[in-house]
Structure formats: structure tokens, C-alpha cells
């Protein structure tokens with residue numbers, strides 16, 4: 073049994089805006105019958121504003137809910153705003169989806185993107201070069217750009233995450249190592265893109281991240297963290313209060329501290345705990 | 348939830364009140380270890396004997412020494428398969444079917460990694476096994492053949508008695524294991540008249556509680572234990588016996604044996620009524636299997652162009668419990684390996700629903716499902732992007 077939010081249940085029970093718009097200005101499609109879910113999205117666009125939206129979905133409860141809420145999110149909104157909607161926004165509007173179901177929100181977003189692409193193709197040039205977009209997952213027909221977008225929007229780190237969000241790798245699993253490479257390359261590049269810090273800048277940055285991001289989080293649970301020393305990429309910390317003592321919470325704690333620092337400062341950071 | 352119409356008896360069943368009643372004393376005052384020497388242990392050790400006899404009669408075994416109690420169907424399968432292969436390390440060929448339960452299939456995947464050769468025999472569109480192919484695959488190197496008696500998703504019965512003959516004729520040394528978890532309590536079993544070496548059953552599929560099962564091992568078939576330790580179960584399964592649950596299993600076996608006639612007539616009648624009611628009234632419903640050669644309680648119906656989880660969620664909202672071969676319900680992203688092996692068209696594959704009845708299913712429950720189903724499917728049809736295809740089907744009917 074999935075742990076669906078009240079909102080998801082409301083939307084699959086009473087989906088809004090079901091159907092077809094006969095003279096739609098834009099139609100978008102995503103997924104396929106063979107893959108187990110598909111979605112058709114119809115838009116009416118007037119003076120740069122989405123005046124009406126309807127959908128037809130073949131898929132599970134969360135696929136219908138994602139489509140249904142998406143239509144509510146875009147009706148009455150200017151195109152410029154609609155373009156900024158991500159799969160994460162759809163999932164958030166539904167008060168979250170189970171991890172294994174995130175691909176439903178991605179499908180909603182893809183149909184929206186497809187509709188807009190078709191719309192702008194009619195009106196003007198659209199800068200999408202599909203030809204260079206490599207097909208990664210043959211089973212579910214997932215391209216590299218879709219995987220990269222899911223990684224970027226949702227900060228995905230593992231192959232399992234990517235499978236949950238895009239379905240890629242979820243059937244035969246042959247493309248799993250390719251997906252792993254895409255993830256690694258993406259994050260390595262993020263690291264390169266970060267400005268190179270001098271050692272002093274790095275120390276200041278680490279200090280500020282611990283003070284402003286990590287410590288407040290830990291204090292919420294009645295614990296805290298103290299920076300002891302920094303030696304190259306090794307960050308020595310002491311854990312205080314409620315956090316210390318429990319071996320299990322320590323593991324998650326260390327992982328949390330390390331990930332936050334890696335994201336903000338450098339992937340090379342290693343967190344070491346001192347007693 | 349006030350209304351509950353439970354049509355998912357292949358997943359698990361309700362414990363029969365009479366089973367529970369037999370168990371209670373062994374959860375309360377009769378707690379002695381059956382291996383103990385004092386008088387106080389007599390009752391629990393006797394209870395084991397009675398249960399063993401009941402299970403022996405249920406599966407139709409020659410004698411009660413052939414029955415080993417286990418914790419579940421998966422343990423029975425693991426004990427049988429690992430037990431045989433551990434005893435015969437030189438032969439490294441296994442034959443099974445493409446539609447076995449995961450507790451068997453995933454085990455064979457492990458053996459493949461260790462260098463075993465495993466042949467997975469396919470089924471036709473009706474779900475029936477390709478026996479000719481199975482026969483051809485048996486060689487001198489074949490250590491084990493394992494075939495389920497009835498399939499959990501389709502209810503299709505495989506002719507295991509006949510397959511046993513074929514196996515033994517081609518290689519008398521080959522051991523034949525039958526996963527009878529879905530046959531037990533639904534169709535008669537009489538292993539002593541067959542060449543089947545081992546069968547596994549699981550209590551919770553025939554109104555005993557979860558967490559108890561049994562393995563039949565024909566006299567003369569030698570297996571290494573899965574769980575080493577004490578001398579219980581003649582050294583073939585260590586661990587102090589789960590007396591209350593074994594008592595429950597025994598009672599459930601006795602009751603199931605007595606109601607086989609009811610299963611084959613009344614449960615079948617209700618199943619057929621449900622199936623025909625749905626297929627007659629719903630234009631995009633199709634029976635996914637052959638109508639014959641099935642256990643009496645199961646039907647698997649594909650609803651074209653709509654998705655299974657969505658159907659189940661709407662059924663659940665009105666108190667009906669069923670299950671689906673759709674990918675979305677399992678979280679695996681891939682639809683049922685059984686339906687795929689049958690080559691069910693993907694228009695119906697993702698919208699396949701299994702209803703499985705029991706001797707507790709009432710006629711008015713079936714009537715209720717038949718009445719409600721068309722409204723639900725109509726509602727979901729309207730959401731489908733495949734309106735033209737649906738229209739074409741509607742006109743066809």
C-alpha cells in the first residue's frame with residue numbers, strides 16, 4: 073500500500089480538468105502505453121496566458137493526480153511562469169509523492185514541456201536540439217537530457233533515485249552503469265564549476281556553512297555541532313547534546329554534515345568526528 | 348471502513364475461527380517444549396503428531412515422516428531446492444518455469460551466478476506450460492526440476508503428475524520439486540500416487556495463520572537441512588517447533604481437505620459468475636487466461652487502456668480488495684513476469700486485475716462487485732488518452 077497524501081487521493085478520486093480541448097493551441101505528450109503510463113495535455117493559450125488546460129492520463133493514482141494538479145497549477149498563469157514549473161513543483165503541490173512514484177511528476181512536467189515546445193515551434197525558434205540527445209534507457213525510452221534535468225532539479229545522487237524519478241534503468245537494468253556515469257560526471261562538473269577557493273576562503277566558508285546551515289538544523293533536534301579543526305579537506309567536528317551517544321543517529325548525522333559541506337564547499341570534504 | 352469484500356485470497360486468507368480455537372491452548376497453558384521428558388510436555392508433543400497426520404492426509408503422503416514443518420512457503424522452497432543441490436554438487440543443471448513465484452525464481456538467479464545452468468520453460472498465451480520443451484531439456488546433468496502446481500496470478504494448473512512421469516522417465520536421478528502453495532486447499536493433492544519427490548505448502552493461503560508451512564519429502568529423497576541445529580524434524584529443520592501454529596496448520600489442512608468439494612463446486616460457481624458478469628458488462632475487459640485448467644477460486648482479467656493500480660484504488664474506496672499485475676503496485680516499474688511470459692498484449696497488461704475467492708466469499712459480495720465494476724471502469728475509461736481505441740473496442744462488442 074502506498075503512502076499517498078490526502079491531496080493525491082483527492083486528485084485521483086476527483087480528477088480536475090479531464091478531457092480534450094478540440095481546438096487546443098498546444099498539445100503535449102509523454103510516456104507510452106507500453107511503458108505503463110502516458111499523458112496527453114491540451115492547452116488553450118491567449119495573449120501569453122494559459123486560459124484552459126485539460127488532460128487524459130493512462131497511469132496509476134499518482135500519475136492521474138500529477139496531471140490533474142498540473143492543470144490547476146497552470147490555468148490562468150502567464151506562459152513565462154508556466155515554463156518555470158518543475159517536476160518538483162508538481163510533487164510539492166501534491167504534498168509529496170512516494171519516492172518510487174516521483175516519475176509520475178516527471179511525466180507531468182515532460183508533457184508540459186512538450187506542449188510548450190510545440191507551441192513555440194509554431195510561433196518561433198525553440199532552442200532544443202533533439203538529435204544530440206542520447207537515448208540512455210531503451211526499455212522506457214529515456215534520453216540523457218531527461219536524466220540530467222531530473223538530477224539537477226531534484227539533486228539526485230544515486231542510480232536508484234534516477235530510476236525512481238525517470239524510470240530509466242527500472243526494467244532490464246543494462247543502462248545502470250551509464251546512468252551512474254551521468255550522475256558522477258554531473259556532480260564532478262558541479263565541483264569544477266565552483267570557484268576555486270584559497271585555504272583561508274575555504275575555512276571561512278566551512279565555518280559559515282556550519283554556523284548558518286548545519287547548526288540550526290541540529291539544534292532543532294536538541295543537538296549541536298562544534299568545529300574543532302580544518303586540515304586541508306578534513307573537517308574535524310565535535311557533536312554535542314542529544315546527537316551524541318546514539319550510534320545510529322551518529323551515522324546519519326555525519327552523513328548529513330558531510331553532504332551539506334560537500335554541496336556547499338567541495339566534494340573533497342571529509343568529516344571526521346572527534347570525541 | 349465498514350464494507351470489506353476480500354477477493355485477494357491468493358495473497359493471504361482469513362484465519363478460520365475453528366483453526367484459531369485449536370491454537371489458543373498452545374498459546375496459553377500448553378506451552379511445554381514438545382521434546383521435554385515430563386508429562387506436561389505430552390500434550391504439545393501429541394499435538395505435533397496430530398498436526399503431522401493431518402498434513403500428511405491433506406497432501407496424500409504415505410507416512411507422516413515425510414512431512415517437515417517450516418515457517419512459510421518460501422522456506423519450504425528454499426529447503427527443498429538448496430537441500431537437494433547441496434547434496435548433489437556435481438550436477439549443475441536446473442529446469443524450472445518462467446512463471447514461478449519470486450521465492451523460487453530469485454533463488455535460481457543466485458544459482459546462475461554460481462555457475463549453474465538454469466532453463467526457464469515458457470508458457471503459451473493461455474498460461475499453459477510447454478511440456479515438450481521441458482522434456483527435451485532434461486539431461487543426465489539435470490539435478491532438479493521445479494514446477495509450480497498452480498500459478499498464483501493466473502490460477503492456471505500445471506500437470507505436475509504427468510511432468511513427474513516425464514522427468515523420472517528421462518532421468519530417474521533428477522529430483523522433482525513442486526511449489527504447491529497455490530494448489531493447497533483448492534484442488535485435491537495425492538502425492539503418494541505420483542512420482543513427485545517434494546512439495547511445499549504455506550498455511551496462510553488456506554486459512555491457517557501466516558508464518559507456518561510444510562514441506563513433503565518423499566521417503567528416500569535426501570536433503571541437507573537449511574537450518575542446522577537441534578534434532579527437530581528428524582534433523583531436517585532445527586529449531587523448537589512452533590507448536591501453536593503447527594496445530595493451526597494441521598487443523599486448517601483438515602478443514603481444507605473437507606471443503607475441496609465445496610471449492611470445486613460453489614467457489615467455482617461464484618468465480619465464474621464474477622468473471623462472466625464482468626466480461627459481459629464491460630466492453631474493454633478480457634479474460635487473460637484459458638477458462639479451463641484453473642484452480643476454482645482465481646480469475647485474472649485485463650482491462651484495456653486503463654491502469655491496474657488506479658482500478659485497485661477505486662475498488663478499495665468501496666471496500667473491495669483485489670490485486671494487480673501492474674508495475675505501479677509493486678514499485679518495480681515492470682509489470683508481472685507471469686503476464687509478460689504469456690505475451691498478454693500491453694494494452695491489457697498494465698490493467699490486469701486478479702480476483703481470488705475463498706470458501707468465505709458470499710454470493711451478495713460477488714453481486715456487489717459485478718454491479719459496481721462497470722461504473723468504476725467507465726469513470727476510468729473517460730480519463731484514458733486512448734479514446735479512439737476504446738471507441739473501436741466498444742463498437743466491436
Ligand SMILES: Cc1ncc(COP(=O)(O)O)c(C=O)c1O
Pocket residue numbers: 357358418419420421422448450495497498499526528529549550560
Ligand atoms: C506460488 C507461491 N509460492 C510461494 C509463495 C510464498 O509463500 P510464503 O509467503 O508463505 O513464503 C507464494 C505466496 O505468495 C506463492 O503464491
